[in-house]
Amino acid sequence: MRDGYIRIAAAAPAVEVADCSGNAQRIMEFIKKSDSEGVKLLVLPELCITGYTCGDLFNQKTLLDAAENALAEIIRYSAGFDTLTLVGLPVRYGDRLYNCAAAVHKGRLLGVVPKSHIPNNNEFYEARHFASGKGVSGTVSIAGFEVPFGGDLIFECEEVPTFRVGAEICxxxxxxxxxxxxLAQAGAVIIANLSASTYVTGKDNYRTALVTSQSGRCISGYVFSSCGEGESSTDLVFSGHLMIAENGKILSQSRREKDYITADVDTAMLCAERQKSTAFISDSDVLETRRIKFSCNIEHYAPLRRPINKHPFVPSSGERYRERCSEVFDIQCAGLAKRLKFTHATSAVVAVSGGLDSTLTLLVTARAIKKYSLKCKLIAITMPGPGTTGRTKGNAVALCESLGAELREIPIGDAVKLHLSDIGHRGELDTAFENVQARERTQIAMSIANMEGGLVIGTGDMSEMALGFTTYNGDHMSMYGVNAGVPKTLVRHLIKYVADENAENKKLHDTLYDILNTPVSPELLPAKDGEIAQKTEQIVGPYELHDFFLYYFLRYGFEPLKILRLAIQAFDGDYTEEEIKNLLKMFIKRFFMSQYKRSCIPDGPKVGSVALSPRGDWRMPSDACVNEWLKQLN
Structure with a gap:
């Protein structure tokens, strides 16, 4: 439960219809199993103590007494365990019968939640037996306890304030x-749904969509547990569908083949997301709830039972991969086309190096001109300097030829020497030596754009801006930055996507793949034996780690130790814990120190949920102190 993670289980015990005592035994086995795995919330199906398919037996006092006795037995058994368990049974309240979820924890009954909406159509006829619990609020006496009764209950953990549970039924x-x-607006962070959903063709996909959507709309964890094996098959088969979702994503699910699933839900992240959402601002319509406190042990889950993507900016494989890459590419093209049309530009100027970022910029610019039928010529400038290698220059030339760009070669060696001489530089391979090349290239590109009535299209990506690995007023500057919202790990995949989509253009395809296989480098230091001497990832570390840090730092505002623990699990076997920790320190230091560069970056399109524009997603003072963030790691 460190970092706000709560281990949750959904289970569908095999039932014997109307055998309350036997069903209680199977429920208790799952309580024991869940507790042994550190589960803090176990959600069981609707009416699982009696079975959902009892029909008119629900009108029999014998069954209702047996259900209450079984609940009492489960409560007594739970005394030795730390798991909050939601179990389904029929409950008498006043002169009516209700379909309910009972919350059991450490030998106590905490409260009872009645079902609000009673289906009475098609195969369902619950109104024959059960009353609606909508608007009902009071206390009920059951199994030797007098407890709150109603749909306004939220169960809240004292040790982990973000662990707050609300319940609804099927x-x-x-x-x-x-x-x-x-319930979510009133503070419930996890929603439990005790269900008895039928197994008919096509329904499982719709059910999954509902759970996914509701967890996203509520910015919550959502646990769905439906009965399956053992229910009467007179006219129906039940799904046994189990799902655990978090903020629009399924973390774990099973359809009948398993009777038990678990996942670790990040309640701290959910609360942080709500903090940023205007949908959770209090208003007069917020449900008045009764908070019921319970206490549980703090545990550290290692490893976490949840997917942790090494490359959170990169789309999943298959059709979704192609769809997402196409979508990002289209956003970049649409943003650039609008700027070129608005400024009546007659040319688009790109400084090409044969590296990843300028390659993506050239691909985007060429496509934008073609897709939107712009009366704008594409001018590519290659500006070899002291660090330029034959491989990168050759790839830049081949790329321009493949795309039909007008290529201009303007060597900068003499201009760099003259400038260094003018400022009294003594020839050291220092920062001034490196940055004068970047600024010379930018100056040339800007001047040509002026001559040709066009715009300089920027090449810098979001990862470089996060780390400040860019020359101020050099490659840092342009007239429109198409890669502003694209991190380095995604740059690679966008280029690969274009290469694969253009397999018939062998020259373009092969050139793009060679660019992908070239080490990332600004090429600002002299080459050694014709090979790249300056490799970015040897200086700042692997971009896949920095992009991982960037995603969780910006998207969710995670604290450094939480990011560190996630990275250690995600990159287990790739990097040591010490390597990850040191690189995270470097990331945080560089991120804070580089805000002054980000405060004046050119316009550029946001393509995903994380962006660094000082006019939009990320507003930060340029002189903020980093000490509080580094304290945790030191």
Whole structure:
């Protein structure tokens, strides 16, 4: 439970219809199993103590007494365990019968939540037996406890304030305004749904979509547990569908083949997301709830039971991969086309080096001109200097030829020497030596753009801006930065996507793949034996790690230790813990020190959920102190 992670389980015990005592035994086995795995919330199916398919037996006092006795047995058994368990059973309240979820923890009954929406159509006829719990609020006496009763209950952990649970039952999720929405606005961070959903063709996909969507709309964890094996098959088969979702994503699920799943839900992240969302600003319509406290042990889950993507900016494989790459490419092209049209530009100027970033910029610019039928010529300038190698220059030339760009070669060696001489530089291979080349290239590109009535299209990417690995007023500057929202790990995949989509153009395809296989370098130091002497990832470290840090630092505002623990698990076997820790320190230091560069970056399109524009997503003082962030790692 460190860092706000809560281990959750959904289970579908095999039931015997109307065998309350036997069903209780199977439920207790799952409580024991869950506790042994550090599970803090176990969600069981609707009416799992009796079975959902009891029909008119629900009108029998014998069954209702047996269900209450079974609940009492489960409560007594739970005394030795730390798991909050939500179990389904019929409950008598006043003169009516309700379909309920009972919250059991450490030998106590905490409260009972009745189902609000009672289905009474097609295969369902619950209104024959159960009343709606909508608007009902009071206390109920059951199994030797007098506890709160109603749909306004939120169960809150004293040790982990972000661990707050609300419950709804089956049909409640399927209505236009589910109770979970109001529970979430009132503070519930995890929604439990005890269900008895039927198994019919096509329904499982719709169910998954509902759970995914509701967890996203509520910015919550959502646990769905539906009954399966053992329910009567007189007319129906039940799904046994189990799902655990978090903010629009399925963390774990099973359809009948398994009766138990677990996942670690990040409640701290969910609360941080809500803090930024205007949807969770209090208003007069927020549900008034009763908070019921419970206490549980703090545990550290290692490893976490949840997917941790090494490359969070990179789309998943298959059709989704192609779709996402195409989408990002289209956003870049649309933004650039608008700027070129608005400024009546007659040319688009790109400084090409044969590296990743300028390659993507040239690809985007060429496509934007073609797609939007712009009356604008594409001018590519290659400006070899002291560090330029034959490989990168050759790739730059081949790329321009493949795209039909007008290529101009302007060597900068003499201009650099003259400038260094003018300022009294003594020839050391220092920062001034490196940066004068970047600024000379920018100056040339800007001047040619002026001559040709065009714009300089920037090449710098978001990862470089995060680290400040860019020359101020050199490659840092342009007239429109198409890669402003694209991190380095995604740059690679966008180029690969274009290469694969153009396999019939062998020259373009092969050139792009050679560029992908070339070490990342600014080429600002003299080459050694014709090979690249300056490799970026030997200086600042692997971009895949920096992009990982960037994503969790910006997207969720995670603290350094939490990012470190996630990175150690995600990159297990790739880097040592010490390497990851040192690189995270470097990332944080460089990120804070480089804000002054980001405060004046050119316009450029946002393409994903993380962006660094000082006019939009990221507003930070240029002289903020980094000490509080480094303290954790030191």
């Amino acid at each position: 049909e409640d999720m399927w209505v236009p305004t589910p109770p979970s929405g109001r």
